[in-house]
Amino acid sequence: MSKNRMEAFSDxxxxxxxxxxxxxxxxPPGADVNVLRPLLPVFxxxxxxxxxxxxxxxxxxxxxxxxxHVDGRVLWANLHLLFWLSLIPFVTAWMGENRFAAWxxxxxxxxxxxxxxxxxxxxxxxxxxxGRDSVLATALGRDRKGKISLVFYLAAIPVAxxxxxxxxxxxxxxAIMWLIPDRRIExxxxx
Amino acid sequence: MSKNRMEAFSDxxxxxxxxxxxxxxxxPPGADVNVLRPLLPVFxxxxxxxxxxxxxxxxxxxxxxxxxHVDGRVLWANLHLLFWLSLIPFVTAWMGENRFAAWxxxxxxxxxxxxxxxxxxxxxxxxxxxGRDSVLATALGRDRKGKISLVFYLAAIPVAxxxxxxxxxxxxxxAIMWLIPDRRIExxxxx
Amino acid sequence: MSKNRMEAFSDxxxxxxxxxxxxxxxxPPGADVNVLRPLLPVFxxxxxxxxxxxxxxxxxxxxxxxxxHVDGRVLWANLHLLFWLSLIPFVTAWMGENRFAAWxxxxxxxxxxxxxxxxxxxxxxxxxxxGRDSVLATALGRDRKGKISLVFYLAAIPVAxxxxxxxxxxxxxxAIMWLIPDRRIExxxxx
Amino acid sequence: MSKNRMEAFSDxxxxxxxxxxxxxxxxPPGADVNVLRPLLPVFxxxxxxxxxxxxxxxxxxxxxxxxxHVDGRVLWANLHLLFWLSLIPFVTAWMGENRFAAWxxxxxxxxxxxxxxxxxxxxxxxxxxxGRDSVLATALGRDRKGKISLVFYLAAIPVAxxxxxxxxxxxxxxAIMWLIPDRRIExxxxx
Numbered sequence: 001m002s003k004n005r006m007e008a009f010s011d012x013x014x015x016x017x018x019x020x021x022x023x024x025x026x027x028p029p030g031a032d033v034n035v036l037r038p039l040l041p042v043f044x045x046x047x048x049x050x051x052x053x054x055x056x057x058x059x060x061x062x063x064x065x066x067x068x069h070v071d072g073r074v075l076w077a078n079l080h081l082l083f084w085l086s087l088i089p090f091v092t093a094w095m096g097e098n099r100f101a102a103w104x105x106x107x108x109x110x111x112x113x114x115x116x117x118x119x120x121x122x123x124x125x126x127x128x129x130x131g132r133d134s135v136l137a138t139a140l141g142r143d144r145k146g147k148i149s150l151v152f153y154l155a156a157i158p159v160a161x162x163x164x165x166x167x168x169x170x171x172x173x174x175a176i177m178w179l180i181p182d183r184r185i186e187x188x189x190x191x
Numbered sequence: 192m193s194k195n196r197m198e199a200f201s202d203x204x205x206x207x208x209x210x211x212x213x214x215x216x217x218x219p220p221g222a223d224v225n226v227l228r229p230l231l232p233v234f235x236x237x238x239x240x241x242x243x244x245x246x247x248x249x250x251x252x253x254x255x256x257x258x259x260h261v262d263g264r265v266l267w268a269n270l271h272l273l274f275w276l277s278l279i280p281f282v283t284a285w286m287g288e289n290r291f292a293a294w295x296x297x298x299x300x301x302x303x304x305x306x307x308x309x310x311x312x313x314x315x316x317x318x319x320x321x322g323r324d325s326v327l328a329t330a331l332g333r334d335r336k337g338k339i340s341l342v343f344y345l346a347a348i349p350v351a352x353x354x355x356x357x358x359x360x361x362x363x364x365x366a367i368m369w370l371i372p373d374r375r376i377e378x379x380x381x382x
Numbered sequence: 383m384s385k386n387r388m389e390a391f392s393d394x395x396x397x398x399x400x401x402x403x404x405x406x407x408x409x410p411p412g413a414d415v416n417v418l419r420p421l422l423p424v425f426x427x428x429x430x431x432x433x434x435x436x437x438x439x440x441x442x443x444x445x446x447x448x449x450x451h452v453d454g455r456v457l458w459a460n461l462h463l464l465f466w467l468s469l470i471p472f473v474t475a476w477m478g479e480n481r482f483a484a485w486x487x488x489x490x491x492x493x494x495x496x497x498x499x500x501x502x503x504x505x506x507x508x509x510x511x512x513g514r515d516s517v518l519a520t521a522l523g524r525d526r527k528g529k530i531s532l533v534f535y536l537a538a539i540p541v542a543x544x545x546x547x548x549x550x551x552x553x554x555x556x557a558i559m560w561l562i563p564d565r566r567i568e569x570x571x572x573x
Numbered sequence: 574m575s576k577n578r579m580e581a582f583s584d585x586x587x588x589x590x591x592x593x594x595x596x597x598x599x600x601p602p603g604a605d606v607n608v609l610r611p612l613l614p615v616f617x618x619x620x621x622x623x624x625x626x627x628x629x630x631x632x633x634x635x636x637x638x639x640x641x642h643v644d645g646r647v648l649w650a651n652l653h654l655l656f657w658l659s660l661i662p663f664v665t666a667w668m669g670e671n672r673f674a675a676w677x678x679x680x681x682x683x684x685x686x687x688x689x690x691x692x693x694x695x696x697x698x699x700x701x702x703x704g705r706d707s708v709l710a711t712a713l714g715r716d717r718k719g720k721i722s723l724v725f726y727l728a729a730i731p732v733a734x735x736x737x738x739x740x741x742x743x744x745x746x747x748a749i750m751w752l753i754p755d756r757r758i759e760x761x762x763x764x
Contacts (some may be wrong), residue, residue, distance in 0.1 A: 002241065002646055005198060005252055006252075007200060007581075008198075008199060009202045009205070009206055009248060011578060011581050012202055012203050012206030012207070012394075012583045012585055013209065013210055014204060014582070014585045015582055015585030016207055016211075016585070016589055017210055017213075018209065018586065018655075018659070019586055019589040019590055019659055020211070020213075020589075020593070022593075022659050022660065022662060022663060023593065023596070023662075024218075024277070025660075025663045026668055027663060027666035027667040028667070030671075030672035031667075031671035031675070031676055031677055033676045034678060036680075036710055050656055050659070054649070054652040057652075058581060058645070058649070058652075061578055061579075063251045070206050072249070074243070075249055075252070076249070076370070078247075078250075079245040083238075083241055086209070086210055086213050086241070087213065087216075089213060089214075090213060090218060093218035094218040094219070094222075095737060097220075098221075098222035098712075101222035103222055103224045104222055105221060107227075118289075125722060135685075161197055163652075167220045167279040172713060173648065179611070179649070189196070196389060196393060196443055197443075198396055199390060199393050200393045200396070200439060203393055203397030203398070203585075204397045204400065204401055206397075207397060207401040208403075210399055211401065211402070211404075211405065214405070214542075215409075232505055233464075239542070252422050266443070267561070268441055269438070270436040270439075273400075274429075277400070277404050277432070278407075280404060280405075281404060281407045281409060284409035285409040285410070285413075288409055288411075289412075289413035290440070292413035293413070294413055294414060294415045295413055298418075305459055368495065371488055386579060387584060388634075390580075390581060390584050391588055391630060392585055392588070394585050394589070395588045395591065396590030398588060398589055398592040398593075399595075402592065402593070402595075402596065405596070405602075413653035439629075453720075454631070457631055457634070458631070458687055458752070459625070459630075461627040464591075465623055466621070468592055468595050469593070469595065469598075471595060471596075472595060472598045472600060473753055476600040476601070476604075479600055479602075480603075480604035482666055484604070485604055485605060485606045486604055489609075500727045524641035525722075
């Protein structure tokens with residue numbers, strides 16, 4: 001079974017998720033610059049989630065770049081990842097409209113954790129299909145970045161109830177860490 | 192006529208349907224966890240419909256995987272299927288916002304029945320084009336799962352007016368039955 | 383310049399237009415079947431516009447099927463067509479919410495006329511690029527259906543101010559006439 | 574790394590942005606033609622932004638047409654461009670609903686400037702990857718149109734606070750200048 005349609009479908013879903021988030025940026029009533037000020041936290045959350053979705057699309061791209069075919073299990077692991085990503089607009093809006101209050105920040109972390117776990121499962125399903133000696137398995141290696149992200153999300157969720165801004169800082173740190181695209185696969189492929 | 196553009200268009204439509212459903216999950220006013228509680232039935236309906244659309248995409252993928260070309264009749268049978276799928280966000284929202292009341296649950300079943308019948312017609316149109324001895328015809332075989340689904344939907348619609356939760360259980364059962372992707376086609380193809 | 387990306391972009395835009403129309407079908411407050419009654423004209427307009435967009439996608443598919451490459455002029459002729467199609471959700475909602483009143487029905491015809499003219503321009507731009515003796519030019523021939531549609535739309539616009547239901551009947555007639563996909567191109571290609 | 578998925582993802586995002594803008598054209602309550610009058614500035618802004626997004630899609634198409642592969646840096650430069658484009662629906666709605674008031678018109682210019690700079694960065698990243706002697710580098714040449722656009726946007730932002738209509742005229746001028754697709758690349762490719 002070829003990977004093309006799974007790629008196309010994932011691209012479609014991620015493209016829509018990344019774009020409908022902007023619908024939360026309602027044009028405010030009034031033409032003065034002051035009416036934009038309450039939108040600032042919503043906008044910052046939009047930027048953060050845009051970057052996260054960009055990272056997922058980028059890594060998804062790299063992940064599938066290294067492989068040739070998929071099976072039914074991979075299709076479902078992929079849909080599972082898309083499900084968690086589809087919740088990002090909701091938690092982004094809730095966090096932005098409540099200016100980084102405890103519960104919304106914690107829930108943002110839960111969705112991020114869910115997406116990270118789903119990505120991990122997808123990578124495992126692909127390795128199970130292509131073998132432990134495949135380019136993909138070698139490239140992912142010990143997947144340090146992935147494990148650090150999980151730890152950061154797990155920490156950010158309880159921390160949100162004490163210092164919600166610290167949780168946000170942890171999310172930003174994860175994003176910065178991933179902004180450098182997954183060169184592991186690129187390197188292994190070009191050896 | 193090649194199947195590529197029909198695949199791409201269907202992927203696009205299903206990707207949008209699966210994603211705009213999440214727009215019904217309005218970020219509630221208030222930052223407390225209690226404000227999320229009324230959203231729970233809406234969320235459960237979202238999960239159910241996400242799974243159903245995932246199943247349709249998956250089966251659509253398998254269905255077209257086995258064939259090589261399409262004609263004008265198949266294009267319209269496909270648009271007919273997409274029409275029924277496009278009504279899923281509406282019935283999902285209505286059912287979720289009314290916490291599984293009789294009429295919304297019954298209408299959900301009507302749309303599911305319409306989609307199932309449309310899928311059946313699409314499969315027949317493809318078999319008519321590729322021949323009764325084609326890989327596709329052999330793979331679909333007697334299509335037991337498809338027939339069981341139709342019976343379950345037909346039962347769920349009247350039942351909704353007495354025990355709406357039983358109808359929901361029937362929908363969940365159909366989803367579980369289909370979650371295992373259509374191995375019939377995969378198997379026949381690899382023989 | 384290859385036609386692939388223009389096809390993919392058009393598929394994306396038409397897929398989104400066809401799907402966001404369903405957002406106008408707001409889940410009504412209340413779980414009774416009576417609350418659905420006011421939605422009926424909105425739903426009928428949705429069905430009509432779904433069929434029209436399906437026809438455009440289908441014909442667009444056939445049109446590009448017959449050709450090999452595009453140029454800058456064709457890209458803009460295509461964007462011009464997509465512009466008119468993008469106005470369909472607006473006029474559909476306005477017509478449905480006002481139960482086929484004069485002005486909304488007339489404006490629906492204006493948008494349909496704009497789209498039909500844009501399709502005509504696109505077909506001419508493609509023939510100008512591929513030559514009067516190309517498969518496409520022979521296949522389109524005298525384009526009787528296209529011309530009849532233009533006449534029907536031109537008639538439906540003024541008629542809407544006297545008998546809006548007659549205009550709607552004209553729209554339905556055009557849709558039925560086109561539901562049979564453009565066999566002219568298919569036939570010529572298979573000779 | 575092949576350019577196909579980056580093209581597909583960009584097509585998806587631009588297709589969605591161009592389409593969701595039409596959601597701002599809410600069907601007005603009332604069936605008379607007068608209720609459409611307040612929508613006129615919103616509609617004009619929609620047309621302007623539709624043309625701008627069409628120009629970006631067109632130029633993006635031409636830009637990638639000339640190249641063969643991409644790397645992680647190009648992927649992020651592309652996402653950066655898509656980020657700025659994703660803000661267009663917001664500024665379009667704000668400008669339209671406030672009938673070309675000073676701040677909204679200025680902010681429209683800021684987003685247009687951001688998109689133009691992002692496009693410039695993307696072109697540089699592609700030239701860095703393909704070499705100063707590549708078809709792309711020769712084709713882009715001194716990029717006069719790009720530089721004139723930047724100057725126009727930079728002028729339009731402060732001017733908006735004195736004569737907002739003059740800024741709008743500058744935006745329209747840029748659009749007209751670009752409506753002629755980037756023949757530089759086409760010409761170089763066909764030599």
